[in-house]
Amino acid sequence: MTVVLPTSARPAAEPALHELTCAPRRRGRVLRVPRWLRALSGPALLIALWWLASATGVLNPQLFPPPAAVAATAARLAADGELQTHVGASVWRVLQGTAYGVLGGGAVAVLAGLSRVGADVIDSTMQVAKAVPNFALTPLLIMWMGIDEGPKVLLIALGVGIAIYINTYSAIRGVDAQLVEAATTLGVGRAAMVLHVILPGALPGFLVGLRLALSSAWLSLIFAETINTTEGIGFLMARAQTLLQFDLSVLVLLLYAVIGLLSYALVRFLERRLLGWRRGFEGA
Incomplete structure (x- = not known):
């Protein structure tokens, strides 16, 4: 015997079933936190601990000013236009030195990576340059180039160029030889192989070098x-040390930290744009 439920009784069960199937989705949307916000949670926690240590007297305000004092110093300098x-x-x-360093280091890395003769001539020279601290060149650069912007930009370019060269050269030599052999078998020419096989394969290493x-x-x-x-952040730091301005010293450290985060975000943006074809492990 078949029992047919009244039509009015059916909708009562349907909303309950709908809620059961949709509840996990709604909970997932509520609990999901944007990745950029999770990335900022670490620095925010450090600032909170700094404020707590200052408020509880763990940190001496004369030697390590609280966040409010540093913020007031930043506001004062910003109002004067000095910051x-x-x-x-x-x-x-940094932009000038980075541009020169990326162009120079990248070009030398390509020459050394694509040619055995180039590697024999260039790589040993670059390893010597890597072993010499570029900061030790400061007195020589002053004597050779004077005290204008030239030695400052060149010093930055040397540090950038060496980092770019080491990672890009290693990435070029790390390209899978089977890909090169397959391209050669298919009749791909030298220029096309460099543009479409070797350089794209070395791009991840270049971006690590850029970071x-x-x-x-x-x-x-x-x-x-x-x-x-x-002028410059380094000048602010030197002035703060000379005048024992601890609030300014902490502010300069925060400036370096913020700029470092922005630089990291720039490289991550380039990685997402340029390496969209590569699927790698992103963590569990």
Whole structure:
């Protein structure tokens, strides 16, 4: 015997079933946190710990000013236009040095990576250059080029160029030989092989080198801005040390940290744009 439920009784069960099937999706949307926000949680936690340590008296405010004092110093310098001037001067030097270093280091890496003779001539020379700290060249650069912008930009370019060369050269030599053999079998010419096989295969290594190069650029900037300059973040740091302005010293450290995060974000953006064809492990 078949029992037929009244039509009015059916909708009562359907919403319950709909809620059961859709509840996990709604919960997933609520709990999902944007990745960029998760990436900023670490720095935000450090600032919170800094504020807590200052509020509880763990940190001496005379030696390590609280966040409010550093923020007040930043606001004062920004209102005077001094902060923008120094940051702009440093960013411009880094941009120039990075551009020269990427072009020079990348070109030398390609010459050494594509040719055995080039590798024999260039690679040993670059290994010697890598072993010599470019900061030790500061006195010589001053004597050779004077105290203008030239030695500052060149010092940054040397640090960037070495980082680009090492990673790009290793990436070129790390391209799968089977891909090159397959391209040769298919009749691909030398120029097409370089453009479509070798350089795309070396692109991930180049971007790793760019990430290290940007860190080297800002590190080189600290020494570069000790060369008779009155503008730049390094100049602010030197002035803060001379006058024992601890709030300014902490502010400069925060500036370097923020610029480092922005540099990292730039390289990550390039990786997403240029390496969209590559699928790698992104963590569980």
